[in-house]
Amino acid sequence: MSWQEKDNKLTKTFEFKDFTEAFVFMTRVAFIAEKADHHPEWSNVYNKVKIELCTHDAGSKITDKDRKMAAEIDNI
Amino acid sequence: MSWQEKDNKLTKTFEFKDFTEAFVFMTRVAFIAEKADHHPEWSNVYNKVKIELCTHDAGSKITDKDRKMAAEIDNI
Amino acid sequence: MSWQEKDNKLTKTFEFKDFTEAFVFMTRVAFIAEKADHHPEWSNVYNKVKIELCTHDAGSKITDKDRKMAAEIDNI
Amino acid sequence: MSWQEKDNKLTKTFEFKDFTEAFVFMTRVAFIAEKADHHPEWSNVYNKVKIELCTHDAGSKITDKDRKMAAEIDNI
Numbered sequence: 107m108s109w110q111e112k113d114n115k116l117t118k119t120f121e122f123k124d125f126t127e128a129f130v131f132m133t134r135v136a137f138i139a140e141k142a143d144h145h146p147e148w149s150n151v152y153n154k155v156k157i158e159l160c161t162h163d164a165g166s167k168i169t170d171k172d173r174k175m176a177a178e179i180d181n182i
Numbered sequence: 183m184s185w186q187e188k189d190n191k192l193t194k195t196f197e198f199k200d201f202t203e204a205f206v207f208m209t210r211v212a213f214i215a216e217k218a219d220h221h222p223e224w225s226n227v228y229n230k231v232k233i234e235l236c237t238h239d240a241g242s243k244i245t246d247k248d249r250k251m252a253a254e255i256d257n258i
Numbered sequence: 259m260s261w262q263e264k265d266n267k268l269t270k271t272f273e274f275k276d277f278t279e280a281f282v283f284m285t286r287v288a289f290i291a292e293k294a295d296h297h298p299e300w301s302n303v304y305n306k307v308k309i310e311l312c313t314h315d316a317g318s319k320i321t322d323k324d325r326k327m328a329a330e331i332d333n334i
Numbered sequence: 335m336s337w338q339e340k341d342n343k344l345t346k347t348f349e350f351k352d353f354t355e356a357f358v359f360m361t362r363v364a365f366i367a368e369k370a371d372h373h374p375e376w377s378n379v380y381n382k383v384k385i386e387l388c389t390h391d392a393g394s395k396i397t398d399k400d401r402k403m404a405a406e407i408d409n410i
Contacts (some may be wrong), residue, residue: 126289130211133285133361135204137278137368145201149225154190202365207284209361213354216289277373281364288357297353301377 109159110177115147116159116172118179128153131182138178144171185235185252191223192235192248194255204229207258214254220247261311263329267299268311281303283334286298290330296323300301337387337404343375344387344400346407356381359410366406372399 109118122128128150135157139145147158157179159172185194198204204226211233215221223234233255235248280302287309291297299310309331310319311324322325337346350356358379363385367373374388386408387400 125212126286129209129216130282130286130289132217133205133209134278134282136201137282137365140202140205141368145228147225147227149223151223152221178367202362204357206362206365210354210358213292213358215290216293277364278368281361281368285357285361288353292354292357297380299377299379301375303375304373 107113111168114160116168116176117157118176119154119156122153122155125152131155134182135179138175142171142175142178144175146175155182187244190236190243192244192252193233195230195232195253198229198231201228204231207231210252210258211255214251218247218251218254222251263283263306263320264309266312268320270328271308272306274307277304280307283307286334287331290327294323294327296327297320298327299320339396342388342395344396344404345385346404347382350383352379353380355387356383359383362410363407366403368401370403372403374403392393 107118109116111117120128120131122131132148132150132155135146135148144161145162149156159175160166161166161169161171183194183257185192187193196204196207196253198207208224208231211222211224220237223236225232235244236242237245237249259270261268262283263269272280272283274283284300284302284307287300296313301308311320311327312318313321313323335346337344339345339352348356348359350359360376360378360383363374372389377384387396387403388394389397389399
């Protein structure tokens with residue numbers, strides 16, 4: 107499944123075997139986010155992680171920063 | 183601030199200095215959750231972490247399991 | 259490569275692409291360890307993680323607890 | 335306790351309540367390390383974390399990079 111554009115955000119939901127796998131994925135995303143100094147809006151319930159990306163500094167629109175991070179996350 | 187009861191969920195938002203501090207807090211909560219085999223609905227944006235607790239097995243109501251986890255999280 | 263038995267410990271060194279990948283692996287192992295209440299002696303330098311397993315309660319010998327954890331770690 | 339200089343490394347051992355607290359501390363250090371692109375040699379056994387800092391690019395000596403990271407870790 108690919109990222110959806112909705113309400114000026116890039117959105118994707120990832121599903122894992124269990125909570126631990128989901129959280130380990132989140133840890134990896136956290137390192138990507140911290141390195142890029144670009145942070146997602148995201149939520150987790152058990153084995154599901156929903157990520158929303160937009161650039162607040164650019165008026166909360168989708169920018170290349172978001173597309174780059176989406177590609178990096180897909181690359182995990 | 184204390185936990186709020188809303189829509190059959192215990193809810194609280196935590197605020198930190200920055201993203202790293204917020205994520206490190208989430209890591210600690212993740213260990214508590216995994217140990218109790220009881221997992222929150224939670225979301226993070228930069229330095230804020232919103233946690234919602236309810237017991238799905240009990241018909242998505244607040245139970246002692248949630249109150250116990252809320253106390254453990256406050257204890258961090 | 260398989261686990262080595264040395265000095266009454268099961269030992270294996272894992273290598274990753276970079277530090278982040280190594281640390282994400284460690285996070286997954288940490289959850290396994292915490293769940294089993296059985297904790298490794300381990301060290302990390304950049305992209306390498308060395309894990310040593312033995313059971314202190316059994317006189318610092320290799321037990322089934324260690325073999326089980328070794329299998330779980332290989333399963334990641 | 336302060337950092338010790340030994341064998342051209344800055345060394346310090348941290349002790350925590352339990353494994354989870356130790357690993358959460360390691361997570362925080364991992365973010366500091368990744369941000370600085372300067373990574374420790376470190377080991378963990380249950381509630382203890384031993385950190386060794388030196389700069390490999392400078393001939394495995396202690397440099398300002400190490401002193402800065404030591405200060406940041408103490409600051410946690």
